[in-house]
Amino acid sequence: LPSLPLLLLLKLQFVCISVQVVKHLEPFRLSLEKLKEVSTRLRKDMIRGLGKHTHHRAAVKMLPTFVRATPDGTEKGDFLALDLGGTNFRVLHVRVMEEEQKMVKMDSQLCAIPQEIMLGTGEQLFDHIAACLSEFLDSQNLKGQTLPMGFTFSFPCEQKEIDKSILIRWTKGFNCSGVEGEDVVKLLKEAIHRRGDYDISSVAMVNDTVGTMMSCGYRDQTCEIGMIIGTGTNACYMEEMKNVKRVEGEDGQMCINTEWGGFGDDGSLEDILTEFDKVVDRTSINPGVHTFEKMISGMYLGEIVRLVLMKLTEKKLLFKGEVSEALRTKETFETKFISMIEDGLENAKKILTELGLTWDLVDARVVRLVCETISSRSARLCAAALATIVDRIRANRGLPHLKTTVGVDGTVYKKHPNDELQKAMHFLAPDCKIKFLVSEDGSGKGAAMVTAVAHSLSKHPHCMMVPPLCFIVRND
Ligand code: BGC
Numbered sequence: 001l002p003s004l005p006l007l008l009l010l011k012l013q014f015v016c017i018s019v020q021v022v023k024h025l026e027p028f029r030l031s032l033e034k035l036k037e038v039s040t041r042l043r044k045d046m047i048r049g050l051g052k053h054t055h056h057r058a059a060v061k062m063l064p065t066f067v068r069a070t071p072d073g074t075e076k077g078d079f080l081a082l083d084l085g086g087t088n089f090r091v092l093h094v095r096v097m098e099e100e101q102k103m104v105k106m107d108s109q110l111c112a113i114p115q116e117i118m119l120g121t122g123e124q125l126f127d128h129i130a131a132c133l134s135e136f137l138d139s140q141n142l143k144g145q146t147l148p149m150g151f152t153f154s155f156p157c158e159q160k161e162i163d164k165s166i167l168i169r170w171t172k173g174f175n176c177s178g179v180e181g182e183d184v185v186k187l188l189k190e191a192i193h194r195r196g197d198y199d200i201s202s203v204a205m206v207n208d209t210v211g212t213m214m215s216c217g218y219r220d221q222t223c224e225i226g227m228i229i230g231t232g233t234n235a236c237y238m239e240e241m242k243n244v245k246r247v248e249g250e251d252g253q254m255c256i257n258t259e260w261g262g263f264g265d266d267g268s269l270e271d272i273l274t275e276f277d278k279v280v281d282r283t284s285i286n287p288g289v290h291t292f293e294k295m296i297s298g299m300y301l302g303e304i305v306r307l308v309l310m311k312l313t314e315k316k317l318l319f320k321g322e323v324s325e326a327l328r329t330k331e332t333f334e335t336k337f338i339s340m341i342e343d344g345l346e347n348a349k350k351i352l353t354e355l356g357l358t359w360d361l362v363d364a365r366v367v368r369l370v371c372e373t374i375s376s377r378s379a380r381l382c383a384a385a386l387a388t389i390v391d392r393i394r395a396n397r398g399l400p401h402l403k404t405t406v407g408v409d410g411t412v413y414k415k416h417p418n419d420e421l422q423k424a425m426h427f428l429a430p431d432c433k434i435k436f437l438v439s440e441d442g443s444g445k446g447a448a449m450v451t452a453v454a455h456s457l458s459k460h461p462h463c464m465m466v467p468p469l470c471f472i473v474r475n476d
Contacts, residue, residue, distance in 0.1 A: 087118075093147075156169060211449075212442030391432060409443070
């Protein structure tokens, strides 16, 4: 252990350096007033996204999901659930039991998606998925049965029907050719037919936010918002039908997939974008899109930290001005390092050594300060966006106060301290009392939940009001 005078000296050194470091970090520090402004901008963008004539140029897409109600706990059945959205693809066999009000994951299998497939052709991607599904069905002895299937596809899709979903654009490191503008269910079915060793029956398409809301909604019926802060970020919520101008009908509600990751794509966040955000965007595989997501989610946070550390080193405020080869290399600073470093300086020391850096205690503390700043900005921006949604629900219902539940999933949410998010929410939506319910496998079980209802309703093709859920065919 360092002696007391040495500790004091280190502290003094840290204070001197951090004064300069803080100047560089200033653009990441968003005041509560600024967050309020961001929230106001999002509120306007959400209205634009819902509008029949403004939707096509709206940055926040506000996509109708055709899910018309949250679960009531009476759903049941046996389902397959597919989950594609990150670097893995999962197949699950889920049983929903009405009597015991519970969902049981029977079994599941994980298949990695190698980068060459993430950046290859759509045909390669769907062949890979179909092969993984085949292996799972074999291992479970399920090839003879055709179970209804829920497909959690965590990318922005224009849903035409419950089993017809057109990919608007890839996000989060995927860029397979020939899929944007196409029906994802059709591409999956074609890949399965190319194999010819099994078949599937009905498919219900679900965004992961919707899956999260639905699986949390099964446990807590006041859950009407789903939020993901993971590799990507997004939220969905129950909107009044009369405000969903692109779908006919005035009564009841419909779940809207906001795709808030696209917020700022029209330049509306220019004043809060830092030089580092701009580099992250420019060097990403989808420059110019998903601006908000790039400031918040796990795919990008580590890279933002790396760029800041590089700049501070250039300015001789870190590592005596010496950058290591690893730190110079894109994406070597993983997002998981941020929460590890926030957890304690010992982790910081280990990580800096692994990155080939020569560091001292002051460096370790500066790095922790950088990590805290970037993760706190992410949390505060999420709070601004979530506050916009909860306050919209409150205003929609003409209530002075709203008590509601948000189903949440994603590693960034789960691994980081969330007091920052909660504190900011308190300030930004003072009239709303929010409970956060962490989803247990919302992508898998939520897909099963949506499928459960879609399947039972397939016998009611014109259903408008059949509880607990109803999917209708769009009108535009
Ligand atoms: C996608 C969303 C998804 C979110 C979280 C974003 O990149 O556009 O559809 O919900 O990631 O996975």
